[in-house]
Amino acid sequence: MKSIERDVAIVGAGPAGVTLAGLLGRYGVSVVIVDREPDVVEEPRAVGIDDEALRTLQTFGMAEPVLASAVRNAPIRYYDSKGRMLAHVAPSGRPYGWPRRNLFFQPNLERVLRDHLATVDGVDLLTSCEVVGLAQDSEGVTLEATSHGDPLEIRARYVVGADGGKSFVRRAIGVELEGDTAPMKWLVVDVEKDTWDAPYSAVYTSPDRPSMTIPLPFGFRRFEFKVLDGEDPESMAEPEQVAALLKPFYLDTEVPPAVRRRIYWHHSRTASSFQVNRAFLVGDAAHLQPPFFGQGMNSGMRDVTNLAWKLAFVLTGKAGPELLESYDAERRGTAREMVKFATGVGRLYHPRNRFTETMRNAFFRGVQRVPGGRDYILQMKYKPVPRYREGFVVPADAADKGSLVGRAFPQPSVELLDGTRARLDDVLGDRIAVVGLVPGVAEAIPHDVAADLARHGGVVVQSHVMPAYRREGQFDPTGREQVGGIEVVDVYDLEGGLRDLQLSRPDDEVHLVRPDRYVAASCRLADLPTVLRRVIGGLGAGGA
Numbered sequence: 001m002k003s004i005e006r007d008v009a010i011v012g013a014g015p016a017g018v019t020l021a022g023l024l025g026r027y028g029v030s031v032v033i034v035d036r037e038p039d040v041v042e043e044p045r046a047v048g049i050d051d052e053a054l055r056t057l058q059t060f061g062m063a064e065p066v067l068a069s070a071v072r073n074a075p076i077r078y079y080d081s082k083g084r085m086l087a088h089v090a091p092s093g094r095p096y097g098w099p100r101r102n103l104f105f106q107p108n109l110e111r112v113l114r115d116h117l118a119t120v121d122g123v124d125l126l127t128s129c130e131v132v133g134l135a136q137d138s139e140g141v142t143l144e145a146t147s148h149g150d151p152l153e154i155r156a157r158y159v160v161g162a163d164g165g166k167s168f169v170r171r172a173i174g175v176e177l178e179g180d181t182a183p184m185k186w187l188v189v190d191v192e193k194d195t196w197d198a199p200y201s202a203v204y205t206s207p208d209r210p211s212m213t214i215p216l217p218f219g220f221r222r223f224e225f226k227v228l229d230g231e232d233p234e235s236m237a238e239p240e241q242v243a244a245l246l247k248p249f250y251l252d253t254e255v256p257p258a259v260r261r262r263i264y265w266h267h268s269r270t271a272s273s274f275q276v277n278r279a280f281l282v283g284d285a286a287h288l289q290p291p292f293f294g295q296g297m298n299s300g301m302r303d304v305t306n307l308a309w310k311l312a313f314v315l316t317g318k319a320g321p322e323l324l325e326s327y328d329a330e331r332r333g334t335a336r337e338m339v340k341f342a343t344g345v346g347r348l349y350h351p352r353n354r355f356t357e358t359m360r361n362a363f364f365r366g367v368q369r370v371p372g373g374r375d376y377i378l379q380m381k382y383k384p385v386p387r388y389r390e391g392f393v394v395p396a397d398a399a400d401k402g403s404l405v406g407r408a409f410p411q412p413s414v415e416l417l418d419g420t421r422a423r424l425d426d427v428l429g430d431r432i433a434v435v436g437l438v439p440g441v442a443e444a445i446p447h448d449v450a451a452d453l454a455r456h457g458g459v460v461v462q463s464h465v466m467p468a469y470r471r472e473g474q475f476d477p478t479g480r481e482q483v484g485g486i487e488v489v490d491v492y493d494l495e496g497g498l499r500d501l502q503l504s505r506p507d508d509e510v511h512l513v514r515p516d517r518y519v520a521a522s523c524r525l526a527d528l529p530t531v532l533r534r535v536i537g538g539l540g541a542g543g544a
Contacts, residue, residue, distance in 0.1 A: 004152070005154075006032045006124075008031050009154050011033075011161050012035060014110065014164065015109060016304050017162035020033075022057075022120070025120035025123045026060050026312075027308075027430060032125075032156070033117070036130035043260060047103055047106065047222055049104050051096045053297070053301040058097070060116070062112065065112050073101060074199070076088075077089070077203070081206035081207065097424070128148050129145050133172075134168075141158065157278065161282070161285040176271070176272050185264065187264075188260070191255075191257060193219055194215070195253050195254075196221065199215060212224045220259075221256070223245070227263065243258075266290040266291075267288035270335055274328040274331055287336070287338075288339070289339040295342055296342075309515035309516050310392075320540025394512075403522060405519050409517050415492040416489075416492075417491075429459065430515050432514060433512070433513045434460045434513075435461045436463060439462075441460055441525065442486060445483075445532065450486040452536050460487065461491060463498045512531065
């Protein structure tokens with residue numbers, strides 16, 4: 001029997017699996033990723049990628065290649081059953097450095113990411129390879145698989161199940177999905193050679209048959225129609241029925257050919273645990289949600305962003321294995337919240353009757369008349385923002401609703417001392433970063449703490465005003481001398497993003513940012529030694 005050995009085995013080569021492999025490859029972790037299909041699956045699945053997911057892809061250079069074939073910053077319009085527009089959502093802000101709502105073609109994304117994996121040393125993708133057995137012990141995990149019909153044994157220190165809603169890994173480790181499967185079904189249709197020039201997504205809410213349409217790249221368009229009570233789902237997917245549903249959208253032209261037709265159930269389920277010993281669950285293997293808010297794939301990307309750096313830190317000796325326990329603590333609750341939110345959005349799409357539709361319409365229009373309400377909808381501020389209150393964080397006061405601790409740090413543009421302009425993440429790198437918004441941060445770290453930070457691969461990123469605004473007596477970073485053996489990267493706050501952050505919360509003078517760009521702690525400069533010791537202590541016995 002052929003056998004292979006790697007640090008991490010990933011089961012499932014969908015978006016979550018290939019992204020995780022790309023992230024781990026950055027750290028030099030050896031990975032094998034297996035998928036039972038011979039190639040990328042050509043089916044109607046995810047079509048929306050958000051700014052958080054793009055930020056993750058940025059980490060290993062894949063954000064721009066993915067965006068190159070996407071519809072960027074696509075707006076979405078909501079209509080009632082009489083065709084009146086309820087809201088036009090067009091987010092323009094880029095708090096994380098990327099457009100917030102983008103439409104893409106999932107098979108294209110998977111091919112782009114798989115092509116990238118082929119260039120990464122130590123990462124192997126095996127297709128037509130199905131895992132049929134899983135056993136854990138104190139040192140690692142053994143997978144039994146068949147590769148092109150031949151037996152294969154895979155030995156890894158950790159295994160990650162990214163193998164979808166019917167996950168073999170989830171069943172093998174004895175984890176159940178908790179929640180509900182909605183009795184409703186939806187027909188999903190993708191057409192090619194689309195002639196309808198409507199550069200926005202549209203949701204047609206109705207007590208009768210809600211529907212939606214989404215313009216996709218390469219001349220494709222997606223339609224989704226609710227299957228009504230008493231209708232036969234299978235007959236609805238027949239070509240004649242599909243053509244009849246599509247005709248109202250193409251009254252003056254031929255109906256484009258449908259290339260995919262499929263009935264979907266809507267699930268609202270979350271795994272009872274995201275980790276069992278050395279096995280982890282991500283993406284649809286860990287949680288299933290209705291597609292109404294387009295967060296299924298994006299939630300999976302958040303999973304792997306959270307898990308990747310922790311696995312890499314443990315495997316490269318920068319942290320102890322206890323760090324991995326924070327994955328379930330941080331991701332399961334926030335994933336459940338997103339499932340609940342998406343389920344609630346679906347109820348807005350399908351009001352029970354005309355009266356509830358009228359009340360909902362009044363609410364939508366009323367919110368947009370309240371000061372700030374229009375911006376709340378237009379900029380998608382209603383989207384739940386993950387906040388980790390336990391795990392690898394030093395929690396802020398529970399009453400402090402505006403604290404960044406446990407939340408994603410913004411990504412403004414900065415300028416290096418040599419004039420190079422960059423997004424902040426490209427400066428932070430794959431490490432714990434002490435981000436100073438006030439002068440003297442590196443100098444405030446005691447030598448023993450600085451040595452500990454250096455052993456864990458940490459860095460100090462010190463923000464400065466642009467030279468044109470420098471005042472008399474302010475520090476000129478071009479003359480900096482080495483500080484205590486720790487790496488210090490000086491950056492100019494190019495557009496004032498870091499300045500505005502400090503002005504909005506003056507007491508948060510320093511932020512400790514994790515490799516996944518979430519804030520582990522925020523504090524005043526005077527408290528930095530104590531807080532930094534606590535954060536480094538949370539990494540456990542590692543420190544290569």
